[in-house]
Amino acid sequence: MRPAPLLLWLLSGWTMLGVLASLAWLPLTAWLACGAVIAVLAWVDGWRLRRMPSPSVQRDVSPVMPLGPEARVGLRLRASATRIQQLRLHDLHPGGWAVRGMPRKVSLQPGNDVLLDYAVTPDARGQFAFDGCHLQLRSPWHCWSSCRVVGAASTVRVYPNFASLAELAGLSVELASRSVGARLQRRRGEGTEFQELRDYRVGDSLRKIDWKATARSSRLISREYRDERNQQVVLMLDCGRRMLAQDDQLAHFDHVLNASLALASIALRQGDAVGMLACTGQQQRWLPPQQGSGGMDMLLGAGYDLQAMPLATDYLAAASALQAHQRRRALVVLITNVRDEDDVELRMAVSMLAKRHLVMLVSLRELALDRAAVEPGDDLETSIRSAAAMHYLAERERVHEGLRREGINTLDVGCAELSGALIERYLAVKRSSRL
Secondary structure, eight states: OEEOHHHHHHHHHHHHHHHHHHTTSSOHHHHHHHHHHHHHHHHHHHHHHHHSOOOEEEEEOOSEEESSSOEEEEEEEEOOSSSOEEEEEEEOOOTTOEEESOSEEEEEOTTOEEEEEEEEEOOSOEEEEEOOEEEEEEOTTSSEEEEEEESOOEEEEEESOTHHHHHHHTSOHHHHHHHTTOOOOOOSSOOSEEEEEEEOOTTOOGGGBOHHHHHHHTSOEEEEEEOOOSOEEEEEEEOSGGGGOEETTEEHHHHHHHHHHHHHHHHHHTTOEEEEEEEETTEEEEEEEEOSTTHHHHHHHHHTTOOOOSSOOOHHHHHHHHHHHOOSOOEEEEEEOOOGGGHHHHHHHHHHHHTTSEEEEEEEOOHHHHHHHHSOOOSHHHHHHHHHHHHHHHHHHHHHHHHHHTTOEEEEEOTTTHHHHHHHHHHHHHHHTOO
16 A cells, blocks of 8 residues: 555645644644544555455457557456445556557446446567556545556457458459459469350350350350369468568568468468468478468468567578478478578578479568668768668679579569569469469
């Protein structure tokens, strides 16, 4: 318990009376009597506060939150005392989160419930805890205040922002792909898996005409094909120090995770299975390819708490782990940030994977380096920085060209174009029947 402002004022007044008593302007017995009254008042009020029951608090919070948007948290307070309780409330949300609507002053009537809510904005992915609810109670005569923590702790998981995935789910594959920036070349009936028969259309190839169905119906009937289904896609994510760079207030790894989930959404709707291998140093997290409506939930659950670490990624160890886990041929999408010092190790790892799988190497560009390379050199320091950035980008492009000459499907994109480029190249691979 702590003394409230009223008790401090009473003690201050009693002290002033003591000064008057010392100057013989006030009888000493009167000063002692005032002190006794204040002591009894404070003791009785403190005793009543200790016996005062704490209100019960129930928290209504979603177990899963998206990163970025505000989330609402509801609180239900129920009075346990027979008198009106005046209190100050603060919910113990995860530290560092932006909060709106806390702390609050609440007046609890006996036998009544009070419902209130507030907003929090998660600032990182992972698992977090609400550690209870902090209450500051006042004694009946307002001489003391007591701080208590009530209510049960709640655990929440912060996922990547899946609101965009929900929007994609309501669109066709073509519209969803275009909405994230993929440039698709429209084709008609050139897949490898038979889908249905339909009326002949101008422009259809003669080899697509089903002559038996044409003879039965007395009109031209064409076969409609679709891209082959039941194939496998493995997202191979670099969680090393290269992904700690930031663009647009988000770490590169968060951009990679968002783009990977957008690609997974399209691939699952195409009937393919999607898996994931996350590589940090020599450690890996493996999720076997999942298919169907539950595949996205599995990917979100397996990757929501992944974080980029200040460690060098071992590409050879990651490639060996993938070869051991994934026996069936798959499209392996390796997303990293290629640098010239990776030339030898990365080539060996990609060559190992390419013996069994179709590999797509995605190299993420750093916006700060692109800006430095084109920055006008008005002074010596700026000119040196610009020349160094241009040299770095030239060496990086040399590694990319070497990989392309070896037949590796290589992309060099920035964070803003990553989702569209991934989906565009995936659909191109599907339609070319290379997998």
